[in-house]
Amino acid sequence: MKKLAAALLSLGVTTAGADDLLQPVANILKGDWGQIKTDVRYRYEYVDEKHNNKKEAHASTMRLRFGYLTPKFKGFEAYGEMEGNWVLGDERYHSLRNNETKYSVVADPQEVELNQAWLSYTGIEGVMLKGGRQRIIYDNHRFIGNVGWRQREQTFDSVVLRNSMLPDAEIEFAFLWQVRGILSNTIKMTSPLLHINYTGLPFGKVSAYGYWLDYDDRDDSRNFTLSSQTYGIRFVGKYPIDDRTRLLYTAEYAHQWDFQRNPVNYNTSYYHFMGGLSFYGITLKGDIENLTADNGIGFSTPLSTLHAFQGWADKFLATPRNGVRDVYATVAVNLWGAKLMGVYHDFQDENGRERYGEEYDALLTRKFGQHLSVLLKYAYYNAKGFSTDTQKVWGQVALHF
Helix, strand or coil: CHHHHHHHHHHHHHHHHHHHHHHHHHHHCEECCEEEEEEEEEEEEEEEECCCCCECEEEEEEEEEEEEECCCECCEEEEEEEEEEEECCCCECECCCCCCCCECECCCCCEEEEEEEEEEECCCCCEEEEEEEECCCCCCCCCCCCCCCCCCCCEEEEEEEEECCCCCEEEEEEEEEEEECCCCCEEEEEEEEEEEEEEEECCEEEEEEEEEECCCCHHHHHHHHHCEEEEEEEEEEEEECCCCEEEEEEEEEEEEEECCCCCCCCEEEEEEEEEEEEECCEEEEEEEEEECEECCEECCCCCCCHHHCCCCCCCCCCCCCCCEEEEEEEEEEEECCEEEEEEEEEEECCCCCCEEEEEEEEEEEEEECCCEEEEEEEEEEEECCCCCCEEEEEEEEEEEC
């Protein structure tokens, strides 16, 4: 017990020491002249896929973002950011850009690019207008996200208009003409997005949305099959049972069918239900998420942060032709400043007639002050009828200002 107490005390000192050391650096990077933003993230990723004739992947990469945010002037503000990812050591993985096809995939290519460049205007109270290459995230990233897990994020060449004049409501319209993907690839489209939030309810928040994704680049006609129109509604909230206990709940439904140049006619649905309990630093949740399929085409979310859903082994980045139903349970514990999480997934087709496989995920992460964090993560997919057995391990250290 004495050794454990000493270890915990050491962690506390380390956290305080990290703030004492790094906060002066953060103060130097911010002033009346604007703000310099930096983000450095080292990651090691290991991938072992059985029965697919691929070598184990060992990806050791360093990601750096460096940006400058101007001070506001008469309601105007601008931001520019470069992003680079570098391989440290041998390139023993398939990045989908390096032709190392003998290895399993780790989708983190070595590249340097302009990640964000935007100009915004907030001179009218309750209104924000922003144009340029920017990050867009709605709700829990399920439909529109920045794929923040990968070393290179997804950003959007777009214009965004946000209106928060109505009480407890926020209405946002975005128009996308190009996506800068995680592989440093450019995807052309003509896609309006509408997202509405209402927070006036005492027991939760309601979101409604419409996304019209038109992949219209004739030089990349394979993407035409991703063109879709999606309409949905989401409710998420928590209810206090007592001072330390919260009831958690989520309900979401969306309907999707083909749009514009999509050569296949289909009609699919999405639903997600969650119930849980949070008490004394422990969170227990049970979820069911179902993406249906029609005419061989599954409900798709090509602009989402896919890694966050249907298991961290990433076996369902594209919905199978018979859909996918994910029934999963999550246990998370906040302990001595660290977060521990375990997740179990059971995957089937949309009707529960065919079992695809099961997955076991585990996470340990800890922040040391405001600027430094570490992460250990594990995923094991046990195939029953879909894909192959897969094991993944991650270790990560991140520093940001």
